[in-house]
Amino acid sequence: MKNQITQILYPLLKKNKRGFFTIFIFSIIVSLGGAFQPYIIQNIIDNALIKQNLYLLYILVGLSFFLALILISIRSVNEIFYTNFSMNILFTFRQKVFKKLFLHKKSFLNTFHSADLMTRVQGDINELQRFFTDSFLALFSTFLSLIIISCIIYSYNIKLMLLILVFLPIEFMCVKPLYKYMHNSTKDMREKTSDTTKFFVQSLQNLTFFKTLGAQNFILNSLDDVQEEYKKTVIKNKKLNIVFTQIPALISLLGKTIILAYGGYLTIKGELKIGELVAFLTYFGMLLSPVHTVLGILNNIPKVKVSLKRVSEILPKKEENATSLDGQNYDLKVKKLSFSYNKNRIFEDINLDIKENQKIALIGKNGKGKSTLTDLLCSIENPTSGEIFIGSTNIVEKNIKNIADYIVKMEQIPVMFDGTLKENLLLSNKNIEDEKIINVLKLVKMYDWYKSLENGLDSRLIEAGRNLSVGQKQRLSLARILLLKPKIVILDEFTSSIDKEDTKWFFENIDKLFSDMTVIVITHQLDMLDIFDFVYTIEDKKIKRS
Numbered sequence: 021m022k023n024q025i026t027q028i029l030y031p032l033l034k035k036n037k038r039g040f041f042t043i044f045i046f047s048i049i050v051s052l053g054g055a056f057q058p059y060i061i062q063n064i065i066d067n068a069l070i071k072q073n074l075y076l077l078y079i080l081v082g083l084s085f086f087l088a089l090i091l092i093s094i095r096s097v098n099e100i101f102y103t104n105f106s107m108n109i110l111f112t113f114r115q116k117v118f119k120k121l122f123l124h125k126k127s128f129l130n131t132f133h134s135a136d137l138m139t140r141v142q143g144d145i146n147e148l149q150r151f152f153t154d155s156f157l158a159l160f161s162t163f164l165s166l167i168i169i170s171c172i173i174y175s176y177n178i179k180l181m182l183l184i185l186v187f188l189p190i191e192f193m194c195v196k197p198l199y200k201y202m203h204n205s206t207k208d209m210r211e212k213t214s215d216t217t218k219f220f221v222q223s224l225q226n227l228t229f230f231k232t233l234g235a236q237n238f239i240l241n242s243l244d245d246v247q248e249e250y251k252k253t254v255i256k257n258k259k260l261n262i263v264f265t266q267i268p269a270l271i272s273l274l275g276k277t278i279i280l281a282y283g284g285y286l287t288i289k290g291e292l293k294i295g296e297l298v299a300f301l302t303y304f305g306m307l308l309s310p311v312h313t314v315l316g317i318l319n320n321i322p323k324v325k326v327s328l329k330r331v332s333e334i335l336p337k338k339e340e341n342a343t344s345l346d347g348q349n350y351d352l353k354v355k356k357l358s359f360s361y362n363k364n365r366i367f368e369d370i371n372l373d374i375k376e377n378q379k380i381a382l383i384g385k386n387g388k389g390k391s392t393l394t395d396l397l398c399s400i401e402n403p404t405s406g407e408i409f410i411g412s413t414n415i416v417e418k419n420i421k422n423i424a425d426y427i428v429k430m431e432q433i434p435v436m437f438d439g440t441l442k443e444n445l446l447l448s449n450k451n452i453e454d455e456k457i458i459n460v461l462k463l464v465k466m467y468d469w470y471k472s473l474e475n476g477l478d479s480r481l482i483e484a485g486r487n488l489s490v491g492q493k494q495r496l497s498l499a500r501i502l503l504l505k506p507k508i509v510i511l512d513e514f515t516s517s518i519d520k521e522d523t524k525w526f527f528e529n530i531d532k533l534f535s536d537m538t539v540i541v542i543t544h545q546l547d548m549l550d551i552f553d554f555v556y557t558i559e560d561k562k563i564k565r566s
């Protein structure tokens with residue numbers, strides 16, 4: 021499973037190797053320049069101040085100033101370049117994961133709360149990208165600084181250099197046993213964050229619903245519970261983090277004290293110059309910062325492992341190659357199909373034969389499997405066994421990339437999204453003239469409403485179409501399907517919120533509205549069945565034609 025992420029990330033990082041290279045070059049210049057500064061200060065003290073050489077003092081001060089200016093400029097350019105580069109990798113990474121999410125069947129996606137999916141696609145992918153780009157570069161500049169600084173310190177005093185280097189592994193050894201605890205704590209943090217997001221999404225989306233039911237206190241109490249749980253996890257995580265970061269800080273303090281005492285002793289004995297001691301202390305400080313960077317990266321490893329698992333869990337286990345449907349004819353055939361949701365068997369060996377352009381009604385009591393059958397026909401679900409053919413293509417065996425050109429379902433609960441009316445109607449089908457859209461709005465009897473809009477087709481439908489009635493949303497969904505013009509249309513209780521008069525009109529005009537299309541209508545309007553070519557009833561896990 022983790023391999024899947026490597027398969028996405030590795031080519032992405034490889035493709036961006038020029039960007040990495042540029043940042044490496046910048047980092048080398050910054051590390052070299054930074055390491056040179058204490059060396060100049062040492063020379064200012066030992067060769068200019070102590071020897072009272074004014075000319076050398078001005079030269080060195082000027083050199084230090086201009087070097088600092090150059091480094092500031094390079095660092096700034098590098099930061100902008102790096103942010104741009106890092107964002108590009110993040111966005112492409114997320115695009116690729118998103119694309120894979122479309123390969124899932126409905127029952128798999130239903131096992132995740134939308135807020136949980138959101139935190140995985142946002143937070144966890146961020147964490148992975150940061151780790152694989154930032155840490156890589158941070159590690160590179162860390163080792164570069166370590167090498168440069170060690171060489172400079174070595175040239176001053178080998179005993180002191182060895183003393184410093186002894187402290188670095190001690191720090192790592194002390195922190196390592198804490199990884200396991202950090203991993204568990206991070207996992208808890210992610211889960212609690214996800215729970216909190218879930219709570220907010222659910223309660224804010226349905227605020228007025230809870231108010232109407234007088235359930236404000238229920239929501240406020242739940243908020244208290246969710247926040248209390250979150251607080252407990254944050255405090256636990258904070259305590260662990262403090263131990264994780266303060267242990268190295270304590271060891272560094274100990275090292276600094278010993279080195280200061282020993283370096284001072286060497287200076288008093290005349291083995292080290294004052295300027296060298298000052299430069300040495302600065303270098304020691306500079307060495308600590310890369311060490312802490314490495315510790316920070318190590319600190320992130322448990323977090324990254326959690327994110328890796330969370331992102332892997334939402335990726336499809338296997339990917340079949342997508343093929344196109346060969347458009348000979350669009351008869352729909354179901355052969356010996358069975359389907360279960362876990363242990364709940366919904367269909368047992370059912371068969372169905374619907375010819376191109378037929379108008380079919382699908383009836384049955386609540387919960388008998390009407391929507392499930394249409395999910396199977398649209399490839400949103402996979403049958404447990406059996407075959408489904410459109411024309412001569414078995415759509416169960418093959419992953420059909422353009423399946424929506426052939427079969428589309430209008431959901432029982434209409435879906436509108438935050439966007440313009442035109443975007444909501446056309447989706448990706450952009451090459452349709454406004455005139456045609458307006459004609460379809462007339463067909464679904466939304467023309468009067470359309471005329472009342474200030475910005476016409478560019479008017480915005482706010483969040484999930486909140487500025488529309490449910491009946492209006494159903495009519496717009498119908499308009500969307502009419503504009504998409506697939507070969508087979510499935511309408512799941514498409515008039516459930518439409519007034520009686522217009523419901524009758526829609527049913528009586530199905531032939532005209534969907535003239536060149538096969539239509540399957542799920543309905544509880546039993547008085548409207550006469551207009552259909554055939555009526556199928558779902559009962560006892562079977563489907564019967566009446």
Ligand SMILES: Nc1ncnc2c1ncn2[C@@H]1O[C@H](COP(=O)(O)OP(=O)(O)OP(=O)(O)O)[C@@H](O)[C@H]1O
Pocket residue numbers: 126127130361364366384385386387388389390391392393
């Ligand atoms: N994602 C799911 N996971 C598990 N069981 C499910 C899922 N979706 C539906 N079911 C179950 O499958 C059965 C059929 O549901 P389905 O929605 O297909 O019925 P329906 O005939 O369309 O009902 P209605 O007329 O109420 O819309 C029901 O028992 C339902 O509880």
